[in-house]
Amino acid sequence: MAYNGPTNDRPAPGPPRGGAAGPSRGHGHPDYQPPARPPRAPAPGPPRGYGHPDYRPPAGPPPGPRPGPPSGQRPGPPPGPSRGYGHPDYQPPLGPPPGPGRGYGPPNDQPPFGPRRGPAPRRSSRGPRWGLLVAIGLIGLLLSGGGGALAYFMPALTAAVSSTGQSAGGPVQGGLTGNAPAALPPSAPFTVLFMGSDNDSKFTADGLLTQSMILVRVDPVAKHATMLSIPRDLYVPISNGGSNKIDAAFIRGGAATAMATVSRDFQIRIDDYVWIGLKGLVKLIDLVGGVDVTAAGPVMDDFYPADVESTNPYAYERVAVLAGPQHLDGVHAMEFVRSRHSDLQGDVGRSKRQQAVLIALRAKAKYLNPSDIPDLATTFSGEFKTSIPLTRIRSLLPLATAMSDPAQVKQVFLDGAPYYSAVTLPAPVGDALKPNWSAILPLVHQDFPA
Amino acid sequence: MSRGAIVAAALAFAVLWGSAGVGVYRLLGSHRGTIAERAARPGEAGANLNPALARLPGTIYLVQDGALYRLQKGRFTALLGAGGWGQPSLLPGGQSLVLMKRDPTGFSDLYRVDATTGHTQRLTQNQGRGAVQGIDPGGQLVTQYWAMFPRASADGTQLYFTTDRYKHVRCCPFDVTMRLAQMPMSGGTSTPKFWTVDGVTQTDTHTEDGDYAGGDSRPVPVADGGLLFVRYAYEGTTVTSQLMLIRQARGPAVQLTAGMDRCDEPSVSPDGQRVAMVCSYGKQMTSLEVAAFDGTSLGPRQALVTGVQAAQPVWSPDGTQLLYVAPVGITGHFQLWSVPAPKTLPTPLPTVKPVGRGRTSTPTPTVQPAAAAPPAAAVGPPPLQLTQNLDFDATSPIAWAA
Numbered sequence: 001m002a003y004n005g006p007t008n009d010r011p012a013p014g015p016p017r018g019g020a021a022g023p024s025r026g027h028g029h030p031d032y033q034p035p036a037r038p039p040r041a042p043a044p045g046p047p048r049g050y051g052h053p054d055y056r057p058p059a060g061p062p063p064g065p066r067p068g069p070p071s072g073q074r075p076g077p078p079p080g081p082s083r084g085y086g087h088p089d090y091q092p093p094l095g096p097p098p099g100p101g102r103g104y105g106p107p108n109d110q111p112p113f114g115p116r117r118g119p120a121p122r123r124s125s126r127g128p129r130w131g132l133l134v135a136i137g138l139i140g141l142l143l144s145g146g147g148g149a150l151a152y153f154m155p156a157l158t159a160a161v162s163s164t165g166q167s168a169g170g171p172v173q174g175g176l177t178g179n180a181p182a183a184l185p186p187s188a189p190f191t192v193l194f195m196g197s198d199n200d201s202k203f204t205a206d207g208l209l210t211q212s213m214i215l216v217r218v219d220p221v222a223k224h225a226t227m228l229s230i231p232r233d234l235y236v237p238i239s240n241g242g243s244n245k246i247d248a249a250f251i252r253g254g255a256a257t258a259m260a261t262v263s264r265d266f267q268i269r270i271d272d273y274v275w276i277g278l279k280g281l282v283k284l285i286d287l288v289g290g291v292d293v294t295a296a297g298p299v300m301d302d303f304y305p306a307d308v309e310s311t312n313p314y315a316y317e318r319v320a321v322l323a324g325p326q327h328l329d330g331v332h333a334m335e336f337v338r339s340r341h342s343d344l345q346g347d348v349g350r351s352k353r354q355q356a357v358l359i360a361l362r363a364k365a366k367y368l369n370p371s372d373i374p375d376l377a378t379t380f381s382g383e384f385k386t387s388i389p390l391t392r393i394r395s396l397l398p399l400a401t402a403m404s405d406p407a408q409v410k411q412v413f414l415d416g417a418p419y420y421s422a423v424t425l426p427a428p429v430g431d432a433l434k435p436n437w438s439a440i441l442p443l444v445h446q447d448f449p450a
Numbered sequence: 451m452s453r454g455a456i457v458a459a460a461l462a463f464a465v466l467w468g469s470a471g472v473g474v475y476r477l478l479g480s481h482r483g484t485i486a487e488r489a490a491r492p493g494e495a496g497a498n499l500n501p502a503l504a505r506l507p508g509t510i511y512l513v514q515d516g517a518l519y520r521l522q523k524g525r526f527t528a529l530l531g532a533g534g535w536g537q538p539s540l541l542p543g544g545q546s547l548v549l550m551k552r553d554p555t556g557f558s559d560l561y562r563v564d565a566t567t568g569h570t571q572r573l574t575q576n577q578g579r580g581a582v583q584g585i586d587p588g589g590q591l592v593t594q595y596w597a598m599f600p601r602a603s604a605d606g607t608q609l610y611f612t613t614d615r616y617k618h619v620r621c622c623p624f625d626v627t628m629r630l631a632q633m634p635m636s637g638g639t640s641t642p643k644f645w646t647v648d649g650v651t652q653t654d655t656h657t658e659d660g661d662y663a664g665g666d667s668r669p670v671p672v673a674d675g676g677l678l679f680v681r682y683a684y685e686g687t688t689v690t691s692q693l694m695l696i697r698q699a700r701g702p703a704v705q706l707t708a709g710m711d712r713c714d715e716p717s718v719s720p721d722g723q724r725v726a727m728v729c730s731y732g733k734q735m736t737s738l739e740v741a742a743f744d745g746t747s748l749g750p751r752q753a754l755v756t757g758v759q760a761a762q763p764v765w766s767p768d769g770t771q772l773l774y775v776a777p778v779g780i781t782g783h784f785q786l787w788s789v790p791a792p793k794t795l796p797t798p799l800p801t802v803k804p805v806g807r808g809r810t811s812t813p814t815p816t817v818q819p820a821a822a823a824p825p826a827a828a829v830g831p832p833p834l835q836l837t838q839n840l841d842f843d844a845t846s847p848i849a850w851a852a
Contacts (some may be wrong), residue, residue, distance in 0.1 A: 148474030289486030318556030
C-alpha cells in the first residue's frame with residue numbers, strides 16, 4: 001500500500017507533487033493547504049494513480065479545469081473561502097470540513113493528494129477518496145484506542161513518574177553510596193529496605209518516623225528471600241551525625257539517610273528502598289481483596305490509635321483481632337500489624353506480625369495483572385515511594401509469582417537478648433534498645449553479606 | 451457530496467473514534483484481576499454451592515460479615531442480619547443459640563437467640579460507663595469489655611465465656627488479658643465467676659504486669675463439669691497456644707498439648723471421646739487434627755488436613771464427619787469443607803505424672819512433646835469443598851445441631 005497518509009513520519013519534502021514517487025505526504029492533515037500554484041498539465045506517460053491499491057486508471061475524459069458542475073448535478077458552492085466542495089465526487093477530508101482558506105482549492109480543483117499529471121477521470125477520484133477515508137478512519141481508530149489506553153494507564157504513568165525511581169543516592173555499602181557498585185546484573189541478589197510510617201495528620205511530611213523497617217534480601221536465581229525486622233527503638237549512630245533511635249533516621253534525611261544508617265550500622269549493602277504510608281497499606285490490602293493470616297494469639301489493645309478514620313488523630317479505640325486463621329481487610333490487617341500495647345514483646349512482636357502480613361501480601365500480589373496497575377497507582381498516591389525504577393519493578397514481578405512456596409522466605413528477628421537490652425536515655429530519646437553488635441552482626445551477615 | 455453528508459460523516463467518525471477510545475478503556479478495565487472479587491452472600495442467587503451440601507444432616511449455623519446464617523438441606527437462610535454477630539453455640543435441645551454481638555465502638559455482649567424466630571435476648575452489659583481519670587485518654591475504653599466464645603453448660607443453666615472484665619487499669623491499662631468466666635444463663639449479674647485469672651496466676655492479684663499474651667479463651671464444657679480451653683502464653687519470647695483442661699473454678703489447669711505446637715480451636719465430639727483442633731506449629735498454615743480424649747488427656751493426634759489455613763472444625767451430630775472452613779482460590783475467602791472423621795483413634799497414654807503448674811501438685815496427663823511439623827495426614831477420602839464463592843468468618847466457631 002503506497003499511501004501512508006498522515007502516519008508517515010517522513011518529513012514532507014515541500015509542496016505535494018502529484019505522481020511523485022513514494023507516498024504522498026501530509027494530505028490527510030485537516031489543516032493542509034494546497035499550493036497556490038495552478039494545476040499542472042497532465043504529464044505524458046502512463047497515469048500514476050493516487051497510490052491506493054484500488055486505484056484504476058480512468059476510463060473517462062481527462063480531467064481539466066471544470067467550470068461548473070456537470071449537467072444534472074447540484075451546483076457546488078460558489079468560489080470563495082470554502083472552495084473545494086464543488087466537485088461532485090469530492091470527499092471531505094479527515095476531520096471537520098475545512099474552514100476558510102483550508103479547502104482543496106477552487107471548485108474545479110483536484111484533491112491535492114496523488115498525481116495530477118495523468119488523466120484523472122471521475123471514477124479515478126472516487127476510489128482513492130474512499131480509500132483515504134478508510135485509512136483515516138483506521139488511523140483515527142488506532143489513535144483513539146491508544147488514547148483510551150493512555151487514559152486508562154495515566155494514573156499509573158503519573159504515579160510511576162512520581163513514586164518510582166526516587167533518588168536515594170544509589171546503593172549504599174558501609175553507609176556510603178560510593179562504596180557499592182552502582183548496578184548489579186539482573187540475576188544478582190539484591191537487598192531492599194522496606195519502611196513503613198504513620199503518616200496521619202499528627203505528622204508533617206518531613207517529620208515521619210519509620211515505625212517499621214524490614215530488610216529483604218532476594219536471590220532471583222535461587223528464588224529465595226530473607227526478611228529481617230529491625231527494632232524501631234534500636235539506639236544507633238545516624239549516618240549524618242549523632243545517635244538516635246533508628247526510626248528517626250528517616251526524619252534526619254529521608255530515605256537516603258535511613259538507608260545509609262542501616263547500611264553503616266549493620267555493615268551491609270542496601271540497593272534500594274520502599275516506603276509506604278499507613279493509609280497506603282490499608283488501601284493496598286483492600287485492593288488485593290484482603291490477606292489471609294494465622295494469628296498466633298489474639299491481638300487485643302485498649303489504646304490503639306484511632307487516627308486513620310477518625311477526625312481526631314489523637315483518639316484511641318479498642319481493637320481485638322482474634323487468634324487463628326482469618327481473612328483480614330485493610331483496616332483489620334493494619335490493626336494486626338500496628339498494635340504493640342498488647343504485646344509482651346512490643347515492637348518485636350509487632351514485627352513478626354508485619355512479616356506475616358507482608359508474606360500474605362506477596363502471595364496475593366502475584367495474581368495482579370497489568371490492568372490492575374492504575375488502581376494500584378491510585379491506591380499508592382502519595383503513600384508509596386521507592387528508589388526501584390519502574391522497569392526494574394516490571395522485571396521483578398515474575399519473581400514474585402515464582403516464589404509461591406512459604407519455604408522460600410526465611411524470616412529473621414532480633415528477638416531480645418542477646419541482641420539488645422532495654423535502656424532509658426535522657427529526653428527526648430527516653431526508652432530505647434541498646435544494640436549488642438557483636439551478637440547482631442554475625443546473625444545478620446548469615447543472610448545479608450557485608 | 452453535500453455539506454450534510456460531510457457533517458454526517460464527520461459525526462460518524464467522531465462517534466466511531468470516541469467509541470473506540472471508550473471501548474479500549476473499558477476493555478482494559480474489564481481485565482482487572484478477580485483478586486478482590488466480592489463474595490456472594492449465603493442464600494443469594496450467585497452463591498455457588500456443592501450439591502453435597504444438601505446431604506449434610508441437621509442444621510448448621512455459620513457467620514459471614516456479621517450475619518448469622520442457618521443451613522438446612524443445602525439451603526442457607528439468614529437468621530440474623532449483619533450486625534456484628536458471631537461465634538454461635540447451641541443450647542441443649544438445639545432450639546436456641548448463644549452468640550456474641552460485637553459493637554464497632556469496642557465491646558461485645560452475649561445474646562441468647564431463638565433458632566427459629568431469631569428473637570434475641572441480651573445476657574451481658576459490657577458497654578463503657580465513663581472514663582477512668584488519668585488512665586483513660588480515650589474516654590470509656592477501659593470501662594467496657596469483651597465477652598466472647600459463649601458456651602452453655604450441659605443442662606443449659608450456665609453460660610461459660612471469655613472476657614476481659616477484670617482489669618488492672620490503675621497499674622497496667624495496656625494489659626488486656628482474657629480469662630474464663632461463668633454466669634447464669636438468665637443473666638442479671640455484673641460479676642461473673644472467674645475460672646482462670648490472667649492465664650498465669652491463680653488469684654486475682656495481678657502479678658505479671660505487661661505479661662500479656664492473650665490469656666485463656668474458648669471454654670468448652672466437658673462431661674465431668676470441667677472446661678477444655680485454650681491458653682495463650684509465652685514460652686521464652688514466643689507466643690504459644692495450647693489446649694488446657696481445668697476441672698473447677700480457680701483450680702489448677704493442666705496442659706493437653708505442647709505450647710509450641712500452637713493448637714487452638716478445640717471441638718469435642720458428640721460422644722465426648724474425641725477432640726478436633728487446628729495446630730499451626732508456628733507457621734501460617736495449619737493442620738486439622740483429631741485425638742482421642744478420655745476426660746483427662748489426649749491420645750496421639752492424627753492429622754486429617756494439612757498445608758491449608760483450616761479453621762473452626764465442628765463435629766457432625768453423629769460424629770462421622772467434620773466441617774471446617776479454609777480459604778480457596780485467589781480471593782482468599784474462607785469456604786466450607788467437610789472431611790470424614792476417623793472412627794477409631796489411638797487411645798491416650800496411660801502414664802500420668804505430675805506436671806505442676808499452680809500452687810498444688812496435681813496429677814496431670816503426659817503431653818506429647820512439641821513437634822516441628824504436623825503428623826502426616828491420614829490416608830482417607832480427601833476433603834470435600836462445599837461452597838465456592840462465599841466468605842465465612844474464620845474466627846467464628848460453627849454450630850451443628852442434629
